[in-house]
Amino acid sequence: MAALTREETEALIQEVLEVYPEKAKKDRTKHLAVNDHEANAKKCITSNRKSLPGVMTIRGCAYAGSKGVVWGPIKDMIHISHGPVGCGQYSRAGRRNYYVGVTGINAFGEMNFTSDFQERDIVFGGDKKLAKLIDEIEELFPLNKGISVQSECPIGLIGDDIEAVSKKATAKFGKTVVPVRCEGFRGVSQSLGHHIANDAIRDWVIGNRDAKEFASTPYDVAIIGDYNIGGDAWSSRILLEEMGLRVVAQWSGDGTLAEMENTPKVKLNLLHCYRSMNYISRHMEEKYGIPWVEYNFFGPTKVEESLRKIATYFDDTIKEGAERVIAKYKAMMDAVIAKYRPRLEGKKVMLYVGGLRPRHVIGAYEDLGMEVVGTGYEFAHNDDYERTVKEMGNATLLYDDVTGFEFEEFVKKVKPDLVGSGIKEKFIFQKMGIPFRQMHSWDYSGPYHGYDGFAIFARDMDMTLNNPCWKTQTPPWKKNDDAAPLAAAA
């Protein structure tokens, strides 16, 4: 189907909004927009607002943003889901943050630690239980390097003093124990959880080694905001190392407490997920004078651009290094594109994800000759849309905190060849017979970052989009109509 014109897209938005009651319609209108390169993002789309009661939203909570995203992947620390058991257990190991280490011995990423609150703890307070839990952790898992206390909703409601417990535990064991006030009810989405988590790192971790010696080099950098989904940070890291940089820290995928503590010693912070970690980067810029630069490692065009951009912060050895890396992978990238582009050329994609992906993966699709015709964020802020407007084609669809209903209707009308979104959307679209990739955890694939990642990305998109199953799949209710004579004959 040909791309929609501006008028058609506007009409589509109006049509979808039609079913809402007056008040809901007024609210949702502000979150849906037709991309316009000339317009100010703030004027054209509203974001980071409370979701509308009664609609299906895909957002998470502040606890999810802190425990699930920022802190969880720090593998040598134990992250206590403080409160009832469910919040931690149902989200356990869902993000596929790969790491090296022996789980349960010196790495704890896939485990769930919780204080398992009961009624008694709500009534009498859970501080004693928390202290006991920390004692037990020290006894059972002595190789942990530190502990973080991730508050779930009730902690804030009953007014427990987790700060005091943490301070006592720090004194007792001589380890970093970080209280994080990321109760789920704070803010409108997981986004505030990222911010709270960043602030906790600022207050309890970042300055820990300020007085310590560090053997630094002029080429020290840190990867900030890469969660190593399916190994993403690894396929990024090798490129940086090949160009001559020394990666001192990975935040937070496959990361450690020591790496975080050493980050203030680097020369440049490389920021991949701006939304979840710009806070700490800003802090380090102000306190330690470390500049930060946003980069994008999805697809060869963007990787190339980013490697060059990063190199401008360093001397000629690194600049040459960047060129060398780009040249080295050129043939491999050309081969990937030669193989997959003819199979994917001209196909249309609609995305709805979080963090950086709704804009960062656009380049990778374009490298394959595909076009992103609609995109949106679960929990973006205005600055994310500012950055997105430039990446998207004119007159394409933008949707913020899209509701289940809106997304389905948009897809029905725009008829993309591929939808990339989360697990909650996956089966609906697959049942509608639309090729779908789960773009939060790469559908159990990955990595997608860097040159190696692009080869996998291209293969996965082809595998999904050109899979013959979509053509043979008719929903049962439709089958009944068409196939009735056949069935009768049988």
Add this chain to the structure above:
Amino acid sequence: MANIMIRRGDNGALSFYLPKKDLEDDIVSLEFDTPERWGGELVLKDGSRWYFDPLETQPRLPITVKAKRMGGEDD
């Protein structure tokens, strides 16, 4: 009064950041921007205006200052 952070953006222009609301925007004008006096009223790209007491020197950026929102619509 709120803490705001001012830094130099990628494009060389000053940029404004309000942590409490996670609001980022370009600064289109700053009242005093000389070596002896730096600060005063600033105007953002979206038109809103803020004020902070001018400093006596050009600070190292980024810098966090206490600023007040002037007029305009409040949300």
